[in-house]
Every structure is written in C-alpha cells, then in structure tokens.
Amino acid sequence: xxxxxxxxxxDAAGMSAASQARRRRDPDDLxxxxxxxxxxxxxxxxxxxxxxxxxxxxxxxxxxRTPEVFRRDYSIxxxxxHEVTEIDLERRAVKVLAVDDGTESWEPFDDLMxxxxxxxxxxxxxxxxxxxxxxxxxLDDGRxxxxxxxxxxxxxxxxxxxxxxxxxxxxALRARGMEVSVVEKAAQPMSTLDPxxxxxxxxxxxxxxxxxxxxxxxxxxxxxxxxVSAVVTEAQTLRADIVILGxxxxxxxxxxxxxxxxxxxxxxIEVDRRMRTGVDRVWSAGDCAEKFHIVSQVAxxxxxxxxxxxxxxxxxxxxxGGYATFPGVAGTAMSKVCETELARTGLIESEALEAGFxxxxxxxxxxxxxxxxxxxxxxxxxxVVDRRSGRLLGGQIVGxxxxxKRIDVLATAVWNEMTVDEILNLDLSYAPPFSPVWDPVxxxxxxxxxxxxxxxxxxx
Amino acid sequence: xxxxxxxxxxDAAGMSAASQARRRRDPDDLxxxxxxxxxxxxxxxxxxxxxxxxxxxxxxxxxxRTPEVFRRDYSIxxxxxHEVTEIDLERRAVKVLAVDDGTESWEPFDDLMxxxxxxxxxxxxxxxxxxxxxxxxxLDDGRxxxxxxxxxxxxxxxxxxxxxxxxxxxxALRARGMEVSVVEKAAQPMSTLDPxxxxxxxxxxxxxxxxxxxxxxxxxxxxxxxxVSAVVTEAQTLRADIVILGxxxxxxxxxxxxxxxxxxxxxxIEVDRRMRTGVDRVWSAGDCAEKFHIVSQVAxxxxxxxxxxxxxxxxxxxxxGGYATFPGVAGTAMSKVCETELARTGLIESEALEAGFxxxxxxxxxxxxxxxxxxxxxxxxxxVVDRRSGRLLGGQIVGxxxxxKRIDVLATAVWNEMTVDEILNLDLSYAPPFSPVWDPVxxxxxxxxxxxxxxxxxxx
Numbered sequence: 001x002x003x004x005x006x007x008x009x010x011d012a013a014g015m016s017a018a019s020q021a022r023r024r025r026d027p028d029d030l031x032x033x034x035x036x037x038x039x040x041x042x043x044x045x046x047x048x049x050x051x052x053x054x055x056x057x058x059x060x061x062x063x064x065r066t067p068e069v070f071r072r073d074y075s076i077x078x079x080x081x082h083e084v085t086e087i088d089l090e091r092r093a094v095k096v097l098a099v100d101d102g103t104e105s106w107e108p109f110d111d112l113m114x115x116x117x118x119x120x121x122x123x124x125x126x127x128x129x130x131x132x133x134x135x136x137x138x139l140d141d142g143r144x145x146x147x148x149x150x151x152x153x154x155x156x157x158x159x160x161x162x163x164x165x166x167x168x169x170x171x172a173l174r175a176r177g178m179e180v181s182v183v184e185k186a187a188q189p190m191s192t193l194d195p196x197x198x199x200x201x202x203x204x205x206x207x208x209x210x211x212x213x214x215x216x217x218x219x220x221x222x223x224x225x226x227x228v229s230a231v232v233t234e235a236q237t238l239r240a241d242i243v244i245l246g247x248x249x250x251x252x253x254x255x256x257x258x259x260x261x262x263x264x265x266x267x268x269i270e271v272d273r274r275m276r277t278g279v280d281r282v283w284s285a286g287d288c289a290e291k292f293h294i295v296s297q298v299a300x301x302x303x304x305x306x307x308x309x310x311x312x313x314x315x316x317x318x319x320x321g322g323y324a325t326f327p328g329v330a331g332t333a334m335s336k337v338c339e340t341e342l343a344r345t346g347l348i349e350s351e352a353l354e355a356g357f358x359x360x361x362x363x364x365x366x367x368x369x370x371x372x373x374x375x376x377x378x379x380x381x382x383x384v385v386d387r388r389s390g391r392l393l394g395g396q397i398v399g400x401x402x403x404x405k406r407i408d409v410l411a412t413a414v415w416n417e418m419t420v421d422e423i424l425n426l427d428l429s430y431a432p433p434f435s436p437v438w439d440p441v442x443x444x445x446x447x448x449x450x451x452x453x454x455x456x457x458x459x460x
Numbered sequence: 461x462x463x464x465x466x467x468x469x470x471d472a473a474g475m476s477a478a479s480q481a482r483r484r485r486d487p488d489d490l491x492x493x494x495x496x497x498x499x500x501x502x503x504x505x506x507x508x509x510x511x512x513x514x515x516x517x518x519x520x521x522x523x524x525r526t527p528e529v530f531r532r533d534y535s536i537x538x539x540x541x542h543e544v545t546e547i548d549l550e551r552r553a554v555k556v557l558a559v560d561d562g563t564e565s566w567e568p569f570d571d572l573m574x575x576x577x578x579x580x581x582x583x584x585x586x587x588x589x590x591x592x593x594x595x596x597x598x599l600d601d602g603r604x605x606x607x608x609x610x611x612x613x614x615x616x617x618x619x620x621x622x623x624x625x626x627x628x629x630x631x632a633l634r635a636r637g638m639e640v641s642v643v644e645k646a647a648q649p650m651s652t653l654d655p656x657x658x659x660x661x662x663x664x665x666x667x668x669x670x671x672x673x674x675x676x677x678x679x680x681x682x683x684x685x686x687x688v689s690a691v692v693t694e695a696q697t698l699r700a701d702i703v704i705l706g707x708x709x710x711x712x713x714x715x716x717x718x719x720x721x722x723x724x725x726x727x728x729i730e731v732d733r734r735m736r737t738g739v740d741r742v743w744s745a746g747d748c749a750e751k752f753h754i755v756s757q758v759a760x761x762x763x764x765x766x767x768x769x770x771x772x773x774x775x776x777x778x779x780x781g782g783y784a785t786f787p788g789v790a791g792t793a794m795s796k797v798c799e800t801e802l803a804r805t806g807l808i809e810s811e812a813l814e815a816g817f818x819x820x821x822x823x824x825x826x827x828x829x830x831x832x833x834x835x836x837x838x839x840x841x842x843x844v845v846d847r848r849s850g851r852l853l854g855g856q857i858v859g860x861x862x863x864x865k866r867i868d869v870l871a872t873a874v875w876n877e878m879t880v881d882e883i884l885n886l887d888l889s890y891a892p893p894f895s896p897v898w899d900p901v902x903x904x905x906x907x908x909x910x911x912x913x914x915x916x917x918x919x920x
Contacts (some may be wrong), residue, residue, distance in 0.1 A: 012897070047892050056892075061636075061832035147882060183533075294887075305897045306890045330887035334894060343889050370507060372521035402865075405895070408888045411866045415886055416876040427790035427874055428868045429803050430766045432507050435865070437472070437765045458589060 002198025003030050005319060006094055006109035008084045008255070010036030011043065011138075012308035013286025013315075014115030015065065017275075018076045021111075027075040030320075033107065034076060035096055037083035040139040041067055046305055048142035049165070053172030059146070064137060087112070087259035089279055109283045111319050112254050114269060115312065118249035118287035118303045127221030132228040133243040136165050145244070154241030155179060158231045160218055162189030166246020167201070167337040170210050173244070174338070181211040182246075183218055184232055192333060193396050194348050196363065197382055200398040204340025213238075249303050251288045264290045268301040273325040275315035283319060285311035294329035295346050295393055295414060296355040302329060331394070332411045334404045341404035345411040346394025349384055353385065358387040360455045362448045367439035368402035370432035379403040381444035383410075383420060390419035390452045395444070402434075409441045420448040463490050463777060466554055466569035468544045470496030471503060471598075472768035473746025473775075474575030475525065477735075478536045480776025481571075490780075493567065494536060495556055497543035500599040501527055506765055508602035509625070512609065513632030517799040519606070522599060547572065547719035549739055571741045571779050574716050574729060575772065578709035578747035578763045587681035589689045593689040593703040596625050605704070614701030615639060618691045620678050622649030626706020627797040630670050633704070634798070641671040642706075643678055643693055652793060653856050654808050656823065657842055660858040661815070664800025672699075709763050711748045721839070724750045726852040728761040733785040735775035742780060745771035752788035755806050755853055755874060756815040762789060791854070792871045794864045801864035805871040806854025809844055820915045826900035828862035830892035839863040841904035843870075843880060850879035850912045855904070862894075869901045880908040 004023055009013040018032050034041070042065040050056040058109045067078040079096070085104070086095035095107045120135030121126055132152070148154075157173040159166045162184035173180045182205070184190065188198035189205070189212060202212050213233070222230035222237065222364040231240045251268040262278035268290035271277055275285050286308035290299040307329055317324035331351075335345035344389035352359050361384045379399030386393055395410035397403055413423050423445035430437055438446070464852055467474040480493050494501070502525040509518040526536040539556070545564070548553035553566045580595030582588055592612070594605045608614075617633040619626045622644040633640045642649065642665070648658040649665070649672060662672050673693070682690035682697065691700045722738035724730035728750035729737055735745050746768035750759040767789055777784035791811075794803035812819050821844045822825040829836035839859030846853055855870035857863055873883050883905035890897055898906070 035681075041761035044830060044832070044892065044897065046890070046897075047832060050833065050892055055834055056832050058832070304890070306887070309897055310885060314787060327882075327885050332887040332889050334889035334891045336893050341894075345887070345889070354643070370504060372504070372507060372516050372518070373510065374515055404891075405862075405865065405889065406865070408886075408899070409872050410900075411887055411889065412869050412872040412876070416872070416878070418876070425770060425787050426765070427792040427805070427871055428866075429805070429865065429871065430506070430764070430794050431794045431796060431864075432504065432510055433796050436505075437504065437769055439868070441868075453917075 002028055003110040004108060005030055005032045005111045005113065007032065007034035007113040007115060008094065009115035009117055009286070010034050010078050010080070011115065011117060011286070012040040013312035014113055015042045015070065016309050016312025017113045017115065017283065017285060017316035017319060018070070019074055020313050021320040022074045022076060022232045024317065024320025024322055025090060032076045034078040035082040035084050036078060036080050037099060038138050038140045039080060041065060041070065041078055043139040044305070045137065045139060048136055048139070049168035049172040049279070051142060052146050052169065053175035055175070059143065084255060087255060088123055089259050089282070097389065111283065113315060113319070114277070114282065114284040114288060115286045116252040116255055116288045118243055119252045120249050121247040122245060123247065125218055125220060127223060130221060130223040130228050131226055132241070133221065133245065135245045136169060137249055143350045146368070148242060149176065152241070156239045156241050157244065157343050158183060158238050158240040159246050160231065161248065162212065163191065163246055163248055164333065164335045166244070167205070168335060169244045169246055170205070171208070171338055172401055174208060174210055180376065181213055181238055183213045183216050183231060183238070185215065185217045187214050190342065190346055192348065193342065197380065197398050200380060201337055201340055201342055204338050206387040208338035210338070232429035251269045251301050253288055256284070262350065264299050266290050268302050274318045275325070275326060283315045285315045294328040294330055296351065300329070302331065330411050330414050332407060334407060336404070339400050340398065341400060342398045343404040343407035344394065344396045345407050346392065346414040347384060348394055348396060352384050352393045357393055359393065360448065360451045361386050362444065362451050364440070364444040364447045366443050367436055368399060368440070369434060370436050373432045377401050377403065379406070379440045381440050383444050383448040385420055385448050385452055387452065387455050390421050390449060391417055392420055392423060406441055420445040420452065424449055462488055463570040464568060464746070465490055465492045465571040465573065466567055467494035467573040467575060468554065469746070470494050470501035470538050471575065471577060471746070472765050473772035474573055475502045475530065476769050476772025477573045477575065477745060477779060478530070478777035479534055480773050481780040482534045482536060484777065484780025484782055488906060492536045494538045495542040495544050495813035496538060496540050498558060498598050498600045499540060501525060501530065502767065503599040505597065505599060505602070508596055509628035509632040511602055512606050512629065513634070513635035513915060519603065520847070544715060547715060549719050558764055559778050571743065573775060573779070574721065574737070574744040574748060575746045576712040576715055576748045579712045580705055580709050582705060583707065585678055587683060588686050590681060590683040591686055591699070593705065595705045596629060596711055608702060609636065612701065616699045616701045616886070617704065618698050618700040618701070619704045619706050620691065621706035621708065622672065622733040623651065623706055623708055624793065624795045626704070627665070628795060629704045629706055630665070631668070631798055634668060634670050640845050641673055641698055643673045643676050643691060643698070645675070645677045647674050650802065652804055652808065653802065654842060657840065657856045657858050660750065660840060661797055661800055661802055664798050668798035670798070674816065700868065709747065711761050711815065713748055716744070716748070724759050726750050726759040726761050733787070734778045735771055735786060743775045745775045754788040754790055756811065760789070762791065764793065790871050790874050792867060794863070794867060799860050800858065801860060802858045803864040803867035804854065804856045806852065806874040807844060808854055808856065812853045817853055819853065820845050820847050820908065820911045822904065822911050824900070824904040824907045826898070826903050827896055828859060829894060830896050830897055833892045837861050837863065839900045841900050843904050843908040845880050845908050845912055847912065847915050850881050850909060851877055852880055852883060866901055880905040880912065884909055
C-alpha cells in the first residue's frame with residue numbers, strides 16, 4: 001500500500017528532503033505533499049539583499065525550483081499559501097489552513113518532515129508594527145521591501161541590528177543611494193566575530209558612507225500617517241523613511257512544540273544524526289532544527305541555507321529508505337559588506353572560552369595576492385588555538401577581494417582537528433595572481449604555532 | 461668555539477634555512493655564509509611572467525630580501541656572483557669561484573646547506589644555443605628576456621613546451637601584443653592535468669589568440685645573423701623572433717652527486733623529514749631535493765617555491781638546534797592562463813593508476829558564485845577517488861575568476877585522507893557573491909560519492 005510523506009515548509013530543507021525521498025521511492029510507493037504558507041518554494045533568502053540593492057535584476061532568479069518543477073520532474077505536490085496550523089501525532093495528521101479562502105482540512109501522513117524554518121525576531125518595542133518596518137526572512141519579505149522602496153522612494157533608511165542580514169541590507173539600501181544608519185545595541189557589529197576583527201568591518205562600512213551607531217538600544221518608533229518616520233534610540237531620534245529589522249531569527253518551533261515534538265536545550269527541534277526527531281517517523285531539518293557543533297560539541301541553532309540543504313538531503317535519503325548521517329556544523333559563515341569580506345569558522349574567542357578551552361590567539365596581516373601583484377588586497381586572519389595541543393579551534397578572516405573564501409581551508413582544518421603546526425605545512429596552491437608564496441592561511445598558522453610554543457614554554 | 465654554516469644557493473630554500481638557523485643561533489655561535497652564483501637573493505621566479513608581460517612594473521618588486529637586508533637584519537653574509545664548484549666532504553669545505561674575477565678559494569663549513577635549485581631543460585636540438593632562445597628559471601633569466609624584448613621588439617614569439625611556465629610566458633608575450641604560438645610534443649598542454657581538463661585550458665588560450673600546436677616535436681631552429689628566426693617542428697617552420705623554452709626543469713644535483721651526496725630514485729637529493737641528506741650535517745631543500753608525496757607515497761621532485769620555503773624553514777630550524785619535520789607534498793599546483801584558472805592537487809588519473817589505485821572519477825560543472833549573481837563564472841571540478849574506500853586521491857579545477865583557489869579545500873581534504881562522503885558534508889562558507897549554496901567542491905564530492913556507491917553496487 002502506498003505511504004504518504006507530508007512536508008511542512010517548502011524551502012531548502014523541506015524540498016531537499018522531498019526530492020531525495022522521491023529519488024529512492026516511486027510515486028506509487030510514496031506520495032509526497034508539501035505545504036508552504038508563502039508564495040515561493042526553494043528560494044535563496046540570502047539573495048534578498050542583492051535583489052533589493054539592484055545587483056540581481058530578476059526576482060525570479062532567486063527561485064531555484066518552482067512548484068511546477070516539483071510537480072513535473074519529481075511528482076511532488078506543493079500546496080502554496082497553505083499553512084499547517086496543528087500537528088496531531090496520535091492521528092498522524094496535520095491541520096492545514098488554506099490562506100486564501102480560510103478553509104481548513106486534516107491531511108494524514110506516514111512520515112512527517114518538519115521544516116518550518118525560522119522567524120525574524122521582532123522585539124515588543126512600541127510602534128514596531130507600523131508600516132515601513134520590515135523583517136527579512138522569506139522571499140515574500142524581500143518582495144515586500146523591494147515594492148516599498150520602489151513605491152515610496154525613502155531617502156533615509158535605518159537598519160536595526162548589525163548581523164549578517166542587517167549589514168547586507170544596509171549595503172543594499174546604500175547601493176540605492178539612500179542615507180543609511182545601522183543601530184546596534186552591542187559595542188560592535190557582527191557578534192559572530194571577535195571585537196578587533198569586527199572593527200575592520202566598521203571601517204569598511206564607514207568608508208562606504210554607512211553610519212554605524214553602536215551601543216544604542218532602540219526604545220521606540222515615531223510614525224506619520226501610519227508609516228514609520230523615525231527610530232528612537234537611547235541616545236537620539238533618527239529620521240527613518242524605512243526600517244529594516246536585522247535582529248536575527250529564532251527557530252520556528254511553535255507548531256512542533258504544540259504537538260509534543262521534543263525541543264532541545266538550544267531552542268530548536270532535537271534531531272539525531274539521521275535527522276529523526278524524538279517522535280517515530282517525524283523528521284526535521286533546517287533552521288528549526290538543532291545542529292551538533294563539532295568543536296564545542298553542544299547543540300546549536302544556526303540559520304543557514306547550507307545546513308538546511310545538507311540536512312534536508314540526509315533526512316530525505318533516510319525517509320527514502322537509504323542511510324545517511326549529518327555529522328554536524330563547524331560554525332562557518334561569511335558575508336560581504338561593501339568592499340569588506342568577512343568570514344569565520346569554528347569558535348571565536350568568547351565561544352572557545354565558554355566551551356572550556358584555554359586558548360592562544362593570534363592576528364596576522366598579509367595580502368590576497370603576491371605583495372607585488374596588481375590588485376593585491378589586505379587580509380587579516382585570526383586564529384583561536386587550544387593552548388595545550390595546538391589544535392585549531394576557530395578562524396576569522398576580514399579583508400578585501402579574495403580574502404573571505406580562504407576560510408574554507410580553515411573550516412576543513414577545524415573539521416579534521418588539525419593543529420596549527422600541521423596546517424602550516426599544508427600543500428596549498430600558489431601563483432602570484434592568487435596568493436603570496438606563503439598563503440595567508442599558512443602565515444597565520446605559522447604565527448599561531450609560535451604563540452603556542454611560547455605559551456607552552458612559559459607554562460613549563 | 462663558533463661554527464660555520466655554508467649555504468649554496470641564495471633563493472627561497474637556502475635563505476629560509478639561513479634565516480631560521482639565525483633565529484636560533486647568535487652570530488658569535490654560528491657564522492652563516494651563503495654563496496649565490498646569480499645576482500639576486502630570495503626572489504619570486506614565479507613572478508617573472510608578470511614582469512615580462514607588464515602586470516608587474518618594477519623588477520625589484522620580485523626581490524623579497526636583498527643581500528643588504530640579510531647582512532643588516534640577520535647577520536648573514538651573502539656573496540653574490542660566487543659559484544660553488546666543488547664540495548669536499550672529507551675536508552668539509554666548498555670550492556668557490558668568484559664569477560667576476562675568476563679567483564677560487566676553499567671555504568670551510570660545519571653545516572652545509574645544499575640549495576642549488578633546478579636548471580631549465582635544454583634538449584640538444586641543433587641551433588638551440590643561438591641568440592634569442594631563453595630558458596626561464598632564475599631572476600637573471602627574467603631580466604635577460606625582458607631586456608631582449610625591450611631592445612629587439614620581436615613580433616612573433618614561440619614557446620616550446622606547454623607546462624606552467626610555458627603557458628604563463630605565452631600569456632606574457634601575448635600581453636605585449638605579440639603573435640604567440642605554443643609548440644608541444646604531447647597531445648595536450650599541462651601534462652599535470654587530465655586530458656579533458658587540459659582541453660579547457662586550450663579553449664582559454666585560443667580565445668585570447670594564442671595558437672596551440674600539439675603533437676609537434678621541435679627538430680631545429682633557423683637563425684639569421686646569429687639570432688633565432690624560426691622554429692622548425694616535425695610539421696612546419698614557424699617564424700620566431702624570440703623563443704622561450706618552457707620544457708620544465710630538472711633538479712640541479714651535479715655538485716651534490718660529484719661530492720658523493722646520495723641521489724634518490726626520483727633524481728633529486730635524498731632527504732629525510734628533517735631535510736638531512738645521507739651525509740652528516742649536510743642538508744638540502746628546495747628544487748634540488750626530493751619530496752615525499754603523501755598520496756602516492758613515493759619520492760618525487762616538484763620545483764615549487766612553496767615547498768622550497770617550507771623545506772628551507774624546516775632545515776633551518778634543525779640546523780639551529782630545534783626540531784621540525786617536513787611531512788611531504790600533496791602535488792598541489794595552480795596557474796592562470798589568460799582568463800582561465802587551473803589548479804590540481806593529489807593525483808590525476810594516470811598518476812593514481814600508476815600508484816596502484818583502482819579509481820572512480822567524476823567531472824562536475826558549477827558556478828563560482830550563486831548562479832543568479834552578477835559576475836558568476838563557470839567552474840569545472842574533477843575528482844579522482846579510490847573506488848573502494850571513497851577516499852579522495854586528487855582534484856583538478858579549471859574555470860574562470862574565483863575558480864582555482866578552491867583547490868585548497870581539496871588539498872586539505874587530500875591531506876587528511878577524507879572520503880568524498882565526508883567532504884560533501886564539510887561546513888564550507890556560503891554567500892551569494894562567493895558561491896552557490898552548495899559550493900562547487902561539495903557538489904563535486906556529492907557526485908563522486910554517488911559514483912563510488914554505484915561502482916560498489918556493481919562490484920558486489
């Protein structure tokens with residue numbers, strides 16, 4: 001008899017799982033239905049700032065696969081603008097609300113894939129719900145912001161929160177010729193970087209005319225005719241014709257929690273290495289699911305399309321009767337803010353200390369190409385290293401063109417628990433247009449190893 | 461009593477060793493003298509094509525450290541235009557010829573560092589010694605070529621040999637507006653790549669107007685007034701106002717061999733992991749020394765500045781009384797030919813088969829940035845994988861801007877003996893300006909893993 005897989009959420013995690021399950025099971029063996037409350041499937045939310053800023057001209061380019069493609073090529077039915085409002089684990093069915101006409105129905109499942117993603121954090125600040133204040137999470141959000149910009153032609157934009165999406169949106173608004181301020185409660189942007197590395201990001205923003213306002217909590221908003229006109233911070237009132245909330249996201253787990261699917265200590269849906277939740281034949285992947293961090297060895301939540309894709313793939317292979325495991329994440333992330341590229345992997349200093357490591361850390365300056373080669377740019381590499389073993393715990397890179405992608409070598413090194421002594425001997429590629437003869441990563445490892453040796457000598 | 465280190469060869473390997481030895485031993489404990497037969501120390505031979513082609517304007521930019529810097533900052537004496545012509549291991553002294561005045565002297569040593577590098581291959585083709593035919597190895601060669609080009613303004617250039625230096629020099633001549641042909645005995649350029657990857661390099665050359673003539677052995681040269689005027693191949697006579705020999709180099713071991721220092725099976729000076737030769741307190745590093753290949757597990761000779769620097773460093777630490785080892789090489793190399801970037805690591809197909817592996821290999825097409833992002837370029841990745849274990853044995857990348865440096869992830873994966881199944885789950889960085897959500901390297905690993913699974917299923 002045919003079985004049925006219900007997928008909640010039509011983006012990366014959900015649709016990767018659906019596609020992989022389909023590869024292993026024919027439509028007469030497994031029916032697959034996906035419910036998506038928005039208007040788009042399998043899209044690049046990370047592309048939103050580039051669409052808003054104008055680098056990407058076609059909105060549709062951000063959509064990897066449409067419902068039609070899933071139906072035609074994968075025999076996967078995707079019901080758009082259908083929101084799952086309840087999961088009944090006893091009856092093994094989900095309650096679905098058709099957003100457009102308000103009708104509700106119960107849909108049975110044998111396997112359930114919970115890929116509900118994340119929701120932008122919207123703190124309960126007075127006035128936050130007036131027009132012109134936008135979160136950025138779904139492609140629908142992206143379209144709404146774009147239409148607001150096109151229609152209302154705001155001159156002053158305020159971004160609240162200086163994380164990845166906040167800074168990328170700040171750049172996008174700046175690219176449209178707007179005056180842009182970024183308000184941040186903390187003393188630095190990019191809390192995912194150590195302070196001295198984050199300071200370089202501020203330099204890059206400032207150079208491009210983006211105003212960075214650290215240590216300013218937002219206390220309220222002013223509105224005119226129902227639309228935002230100013231952001232009120234602890235220090236000042238800032239004119240704001242449009243406001244972007246870049247305060248991060250949190251796992252969207254209410255549906256799962258309501259059904260009794262176990263939630264973990266990090267605040268996401270608990271999953272094992274095969275992406276099984278605590279409930280039989282209920283799976284989860286993506287932003288709503290916890291991930292095992294291979295360095296800190298604890299559960300974390302990290303909303304990233306790369307993880308969602310890989311986890312969804314693993315879930316789908318297992319749903320399809322195959323065997324695959326997801327080994328965890330290394331905390332790798334990257335971004336580009338104006339001309340400044342930044343990237344990280346593993347643990348930053350504060351995270352390493354919290355995880356119980358004693359550390360040595362070093363910052364190394366180098367160049368992206370041979371020092372004498374035209375177009376060579378600065379690159380700064382910070383390594384965080386276990387004081388005793390010399391094992392690389394994390395790396396951070398800030399620089400200009402050609403800098404950030406080098407983080408992948410460090411990510412691979414972290415993954416393999418390499419010591420900086422081993423790393424400095426890695427046979428990395430060299431040619432003058434691409435790197436100095438000692439690649440910046442190797443120079444960083446060499447310096448870090450020296451620091452470890454000195455620390456060891458002092459400790460003896 | 462003070463000891464004496466004599467270094468033969470003033471480039472990367474020799475001077476890295478000298479500098480590291482100095483860090484550990486004061487001048488009154490260790491006197492260091494380096495003999496260099498040319499005019500320059502510690503230079504970037506890899507930068508020669510970019511100086512010749514005009515991308516690098518200042519010749520001096522290619523020199524990392526001058527003799528004056530070594531004297532002042534390191535108390536290392538470098539005697540330029542002094543050639544060591546004999547090593548006497550019994551007397552522990554070297555015979556030195558002062559090139560300029562022809563005087564000879566014997567110089568004693570306690571430690572001897574043999575860093576004689578490599579010599580360009582000059583086959584005994586009739587006419588090869590006429591004016592206008594240049595090898596490319598030392599910075600002196602680079603200067604000679606540049607001066608020839610400036611003085612004689614040749615219109616037609618012929619490069620013989622389509623390896624790294626040959627193709628880079630072809631690009632350099634083309635950048636000067638010359639008509640350029642590359643003559644190659646083999647059917648493909650870049651014998652260090654598999655044929656279908658090398659074919660992409662031919663496409664790139666052709667697009668830039670460089671003529672590639674495969675399967676044409678050179679049989680002679682024609683000259684007019686003592687200067688080359690044509691290259692005669694098995695197929696035709698090619699006008700040539702200047703000829704560049706890009707036939708590779710061989711380890712410069714005659715001096716060592718003459719002294720009885722053991723030469724290995726790969727044709728270089730045999731060294732252990734501390735860079736000790738078979739003779740007590742005689743060390744070697746760089747192009748003249750053999751390297752252990754970590755995948756094939758045999759000795760190889762690979763002339764590359766990266767290895768020379770690292771090996772020299774290791775030798776110098778050990779000479780200085782410290783402890784360091786050189787773990788070997790992974791066969792990583794990269795280049796840029798016109799707009800085409802190419803890189804390799806580990807073993808190509810033929811090398812893997814020769815090393816006794818049964819393999820599966822796959823070629824994957826992807827893009828350097830998100831598919832929708834402006835400036836995204838094609839990248840093709842070939843993986844060579846052990847059929848049984850799925851272990852990555854080698855990788856090759858050919859593409860345009862942003863492609864080649866990704867080889868470093870594969871080099872790090874090869875180094876750590878990762879399987880493609882492990883690689884596909886690596887937490888590599890992602891942002892639309894830098895990669896698709898599945899990085900090309902991960903897509904390649906995913907496809908290769910599938911191929912391994914299929915091969916295993918068939919074998920069962």
